[in-house]
Amino acid sequence: MTTAIDIRSVVKTFGEFTALHGVSLDIADNAFFTLLGPSGCGKTTLLRLIAGFEAVTAGEIRLFGEDIARLEPNRRPVNTVFQHYALFPHMSVIDNVAFGLKMQGLDLSGRRARAGKMLEMVHLSAFADRLPSQLSGGQQQRVALARALAPAPKVLLLDEPLSALDLKLRQAMRVELKQLQEDTGITFIFVTHDQEEALTMSDRIAVMSAGQVQQIGTAQEIYEAPSNRFVADFIGETNLLEVDVHQVHEGRATLTLPGGHRLSCPSALVAPGRHSLSIRPERVTISDSAELSAADLSATVERVVYLGSDLQVLTRLADDTAFTIRLQNAARTEVPSPGAQIGLHLEEGAARLLAD
Amino acid sequence: MAGGDDSWRPLAPRLLIPTWVVIGLFSLLPVILMAVYSFLTKEFRGGVIWDFTLAAYDQFFIDRGLFGDEPARLEWTYINIFGRSLLQAAICTALCLVVGFPTAWFIATRPARTRAVWLFLITIPYWVNLLIRTVSLKFLIRDNGPLNEALMSIGLTSGPLPLVNTNLAVQLGLFYSYLPFMVLPIYAAVERYNFALSEAAADLYASRWTTLREIVLPVVKPGIIAGCILVFVPALGAFLAPDLLGGAKTFMIGSLIEEQFKGSQGNWPFGAAVSMILLTLVLIALIFYARTAAREGAR
Numbered sequence A: 001m002t003t004a005i006d007i008r009s010v011v012k013t014f015g016e017f018t019a020l021h022g023v024s025l026d027i028a029d030n031a032f033f034t035l036l037g038p039s040g041c042g043k044t045t046l047l048r049l050i051a052g053f054e055a056v057t058a059g060e061i062r063l064f065g066e067d068i069a070r071l072e073p074n075r076r077p078v079n080t081v082f083q084h085y086a087l088f089p090h091m092s093v094i095d096n097v098a099f100g101l102k103m104q105g106l107d108l109s110g111r112r113a114r115a116g117k118m119l120e121m122v123h124l125s126a127f128a129d130r131l132p133s134q135l136s137g138g139q140q141q142r143v144a145l146a147r148a149l150a151p152a153p154k155v156l157l158l159d160e161p162l163s164a165l166d167l168k169l170r171q172a173m174r175v176e177l178k179q180l181q182e183d184t185g186i187t188f189i190f191v192t193h194d195q196e197e198a199l200t201m202s203d204r205i206a207v208m209s210a211g212q213v214q215q216i217g218t219a220q221e222i223y224e225a226p227s228n229r230f231v232a233d234f235i236g237e238t239n240l241l242e243v244d245v246h247q248v249h250e251g252r253a254t255l256t257l258p259g260g261h262r263l264s265c266p267s268a269l270v271a272p273g274r275h276s277l278s279i280r281p282e283r284v285t286i287s288d289s290a291e292l293s294a295a296d297l298s299a300t301v302e303r304v305v306y307l308g309s310d311l312q313v314l315t316r317l318a319d320d321t322a323f324t325i326r327l328q329n330a331a332r333t334e335v336p337s338p339g340a341q342i343g344l345h346l347e348e349g350a351a352r353l354l355a356d
Numbered sequence B: 001m002a003g004g005d006d007s008w009r010p011l012a013p014r015l016l017i018p019t020w021v022v023i024g025l026f027s028l029l030p031v032i033l034m035a036v037y038s039f040l041t042k043e044f045r046g047g048v049i050w051d052f053t054l055a056a057y058d059q060f061f062i063d064r065g066l067f068g069d070e071p072a073r074l075e076w077t078y079i080n081i082f083g084r085s086l087l088q089a090a091i092c093t094a095l096c097l098v099v100g101f102p103t104a105w106f107i108a109t110r111p112a113r114t115r116a117v118w119l120f121l122i123t124i125p126y127w128v129n130l131l132i133r134t135v136s137l138k139f140l141i142r143d144n145g146p147l148n149e150a151l152m153s154i155g156l157t158s159g160p161l162p163l164v165n166t167n168l169a170v171q172l173g174l175f176y177s178y179l180p181f182m183v184l185p186i187y188a189a190v191e192r193y194n195f196a197l198s199e200a201a202a203d204l205y206a207s208r209w210t211t212l213r214e215i216v217l218p219v220v221k222p223g224i225i226a227g228c229i230l231v232f233v234p235a236l237g238a239f240l241a242p243d244l245l246g247g248a249k250t251f252m253i254g255s256l257i258e259e260q261f262k263g264s265q266g267n268w269p270f271g272a273a274v275s276m277i278l279l280t281l282v283l284i285a286l287i288f289y290a291r292t293a294a295r296e297g298a299r
């Protein structure tokens, strides 16, 4: 598979402040690639470096093998969907969409035809002659998308394009965006701080924190095999326990859980010692106090939170650590009552040792 | 406010009364007075006689020779003064725009803290009376003033440049007087300009120059037009700069009007008539502009 964008040890500083500490990424052509991380971790900065609005302090950015670090933004075959759309307020919708084509030197009829097709693609043909200020947020977002896609860039950069939309629209747009990426075959680099968005749309995800890439992988890899504490904590809900690892052998570790139970689980760790163990709340089953001796952990129920499709059971372990469990809200689910002693059973693969 | 107290609503029209009084007293009434006076007969030593006549307009447009006994011809004297004033005001507006736009851009793109300092610097001269500043300008550019002395001492010119009493000097005075009226509205527009638009244009392959022409200028256009009106209109009627820096050959409308109301040489109806003609010209220009703007807005 060809590499669309190859980012090598990119460092970006703003005066004293270092926004990116040597980021390296390899983004395959025709992929939906997501940069995921909390606010201020450097996602926008990385996107602006790729687009050319900022210059790298050190490192290299290659686009299909060609070093573009010194190329002006208007010479990069990369287009951006801006977080706040940045539609040209004095131009009609169709003129906005046709702007890039005009700059590429396409003649008027060619521009009109292509821009019209783009508007059709985002279901906005009826709005061609309106001004951006006469559109709703979701419609503006689609104009921005059509405008960036019209010149058929090799790579499309999207900076939290859905963050200004309401939940329903956001969910609908996720599907549309993914579909669009597959139909056009253009590489999408999508920035978000919303992990659900990242998990549902992406072929690959890079989780970032404090100017560094923490983990790169598919949604499943990142969710099920977080490589460190930050990723485990940031993606989805998790319970983090401090445990003693006695032995690591052929990718499996033996450890003692709080309360004395022994557990064997997959681990990339090499050294025994004290480490964090991540346990996903939905991978735990519960039993009543009669079977406590067979359970991996025992806990006291504090509260049960009703979430609609799920129930969240907040408990406390013997050593006073908080521990959360998720149960499906099915007819046969037995809901524990606050104050009850329960046993917790970890499903195979529920627990994962983390390198910090 | 859902369910709010609306009991003040019937009062709303009455709240506008002060505004109407101010507009009526200081805007409408003077214009009406002027219109009426322009149709009255002049009294020697100033003032008017309440005798309605078209004499003032006749004096402006029609030439009947020195003794008033020749066949009527079009009087060019005042039309020429109007022409010169329009030209000077237009040049002044263009100069202010060319210098004011980059200045406004520069200030608006500074960090917020230094911006205030630059704006302050721009407005500082306005704490001094315009008359004093214009006289000072005259001192600067007169034959043995600092400018000419400097030019001669570095050997650029052998004798003093005759600057005072020229159109150039008047233009300099106008430009100096009205530049901030161009800078401030453009500054306000550029300050509100969303620079992500320029990035979006560059992202879509536009060069810097194209971005300026196709995106920046159209978006900040309201500020530019406000600046142009604020410079052009007062420059057209200015009298301090042409009076103090110019001579007989650089006479402008403002001075012509001023003269009609000064001392015993004055002619109030004629001054009022010239003012009315000027007002009409400006109104026609503004209406024309408003029409085009409305048509563009509806596009």
Ligand SMILES: Nc1ncnc2c1ncn2[C@@H]1O[C@H](COP(=O)(O)OP(=O)(O)OP(=O)(O)O)[C@@H](O)[C@H]1O
Pocket: A014, A017, A019, A037, A038, A039, A040, A041, A042, A043, A044, A045, A046, A193
């Ligand atoms: N022009 C700049 N000058 C100084 N610091 C900057 C500049 N741009 C960004 N930074 C800093 O770099 C860090 C990363 O910013 P960036 O905008 O990339 O974050 P982000 O991950 O996009 O966050 P968000 O999700 O809130 O948009 C932040 O701490 C920010 O303050």
Ligand SMILES: [Mg+2]
Pocket: A043, A044, A045, A159
């Ligand atoms: Mg950002």
